[in-house]
Amino acid sequence: MAVRSRWVLVVLLAAGAERARAQEYPLAPLIARLPGSTRALAMANADMGGRESDVIFYNPAQLAVAHGSDASAELYTHGDLLATLSTETGLAGGALGVGVQSLTFSSASDTYASPTELGTRGPLASSGLILAAGYAHSLFGFRAGANVKVLQQQIGSASDTRAALDAGLSYDLWRGTAGLSVQNVGPDLRTFNGHVSQPTQANLGFSSGRYEAGPLDLSAAATGSVLRGRTFVAGGGGEVSYSWLDGYAVSARAGVRRAAEGEGPWTAGVGISADRFELDYAFESRAGRPGAHRIGIHIR
């Protein structure tokens, strides 16, 4: 198996990449369906085995081995903005992580906001917020973790806040990490004229370790997710890095995905790391409109 099979998986995902079936199932808040990591976004938003603090938005189990702090911002057209902060610290043999995501956008619907509305100009000033706190610990070679989250969404004058839970499990194999997580398990959000389910989803993915290929380092990641309403999305991407000095490297990344609602099929990005600092840029294509740009910093 090892390396070859993982690359085969990425290629298969690429071959099958297409826009997922248009969603017919209303979900809220919108912010809970958006990317949490710049590096991951550049690789089709696949980060189930990530090792940076923003993995809290993908698989809380990986907090056990995550490091540093992350901040990023994604700009959609018409000024819609997603901002993300996360950090972690060791606690009681495991690791505690916290994360915050904030979204400001405008919505056309007063019921729920669809991802297709990002980057469009709607009549209703809207926002979303996630406050997440997670803890992870290693056990019998596995890592297990859970998040407690507060989800908030405001569309026009209607606002609601709900709690939600995430849980994750991960395991190192084939010099990489396999991860499984379930996100956004919690009560429906009230909207202007009813209730909308949280975007509960189950994710299964793999993140490879780094493989040396001459002067380059190669790595890859892939994720498949089933979203409430039986929408299946998947994506995978790769990263090529070059280091010329211990602690310094430049990276190029690309990903393809079977896209969820509002998303386009491909992503790309670059990064530069200088000792404890890493600056990343990612671009994601959007369905039917200009793509979104994301910039993030990671501090080890």
Add this chain to the structure above:
Amino acid sequence: MGAVVALLVAGLGGCTQSLKLSADDSGTVLARQLITAPNPGEPGPYRVRYLTYGSGTDERRAAYRDSVAIRTRAVDASPFVKMSPQQAKDRKALWGFDIKHAPLNARVWYPEGPGPFPLVVIAHGNHDPTDYSDPGYAYLGQLLASRGFILASIDENYVNGSLRGENAGRAWIMLEHLEAWRAFTDSAGNPFYHKVDWNEIGIMGHSRGGGAVSHAVQFNGLARFPDDANVKFNFHFHINAVVAIAPVDGQYKPAGKLEPIENVNFLVIHGSHDGDVSEFMGIRPYDRLRFTDGGFHFKSAWYVYRANHGQWNTVWNNHDNGPRSANRLDLRALLTPEQQRQFGKVVIGGFLEATLHHRTEYLPMFRDQRTIGHWLPRTMYITRFQESSFRLLANYDEDVDVTTGSVPGVTISGDSLAKWYEAPIPLRFPNDEQNTNAAWLGWNDRIAGPDTAARGRPASYTFTLSDSLVSSLHVGDSTSVMMSIAPTREMPGPRRAPGDSAGRDRARHDARAPIVHDDSVPMDLTVELVDADGHRARLPLSLFGPVRRPLETHVLRRADREKTEFRNPYEIVPQTYPMPLAAFVKVAPQFEPARLRTIRLLFDRTPSGTIVLDDVGLANMDPAFLPPGP
């Protein structure tokens, strides 16, 4: 825009440092060649032959499969090599055998002729297991075989990689190879039948293999494995020469101890720019080695400026930190591989000639590097030396009384010293030490105040020897005073003006922090000997060897990492100065060596400085060590 580009370039370049090297004095120090024997680093008269021996079933290497000239048995190394079940499984998958069936594979370079020849076994150290390390000593094999030695470079690649508890195994496998050789030489029809001189056995090792040679010397004399007494030993080889190349020390401690080593000839070499074992660990087994059996032995340590870890193995080369060493290590500072290996050939060749062929004409090179100035590649060397006639006066390890030596009859006093204390000698890595104490002596002759020319009397540090001690040590014309000294980079502040209540024993000095020395001021001091009648003889220390401040060492490309990973940008390595009393008699004919009473260091040649002093003693060394001298 230009500023942005400049900032970007600076940022991407990181905090790399410019190449910093100490000023090279080798043109002066190595200007002369005093030994007239043939260069031991050059090929000898024997025609060289080559073969491999081993399991004959190796799945990965043809040299140990189809082309073995002698088949050897497998050995169970499991008591000596600790690994997890997963590691054991992975290794069996990689090699096709497990550690209970470890093969005895080796490449052998040997001289054509009836023999018997000394046998030398060399063990490589840790490296990528699949980048086989054992061929990397072919250059030594070719040389030594041409000079009448058999060299077996043994295969321990199967314990390389990520293991941490295998160093006892490296030593034991080395001894098992010698057992295999015993069978070779006893078997009629074997190419080595009666070709080994079993009184002249040498073992060599590099890196972890260099650490293993100390364990092998121990195991060779033991009846049982210290960590599992159910495992019996019965080796008892006549190991006469031990060579440690950039060794580790203390990764394995038999019975939890850094083992004492006794009664072997020992050579250790280490590079200042070692990017793997980046401190002179081999100075510790050098220091632990004792000569207790009354036989003739010596030990020698060479610290080679600008040498690295790997260039003594042609497979490893300048990849001390793996295939991408150039990202981390400053390779610009290094000697060329050819220079570094030429040094190895000269010093290892000379050592084996002296110890296994008993070619005494090579002994002086270990007493004084300046005797082989034309053989040594041009760089700077710090050498330590001691032979079995050495009798200790002070090594500062016995107690905390700074006024007493290490044996009865030695008293110590200081005068006008700014610093006088005993403390451990550090190694470069924080919290690591050479495991030996030394005297730290600092001085500054200048008197504080507006008169910058005002000087006090020179500081001094004095050993006074009792009559009975001198008598018992048989001090005479052929005796040498021995001491090891390392100047440091610190310069104590000037003395306070006289008239205060400071005592004579310790001048009061300005309390400001020491100033780092200006390297342009040469470092030297006077050694003064006084006999019982008060006759004095004085000579400069520099007459007996190079006196240098620490050699500037920057191993890493990044200055910030260099600062965090290392305590100092240099290693404190005391240089040994053997000082024949006959040389003092030449300048002061009235001085009577047999009536020696005082050995004094007089700090009158450099206005200020600090030295580290260790291993002060007297030696009536074999005359072969002495001539020729500068």
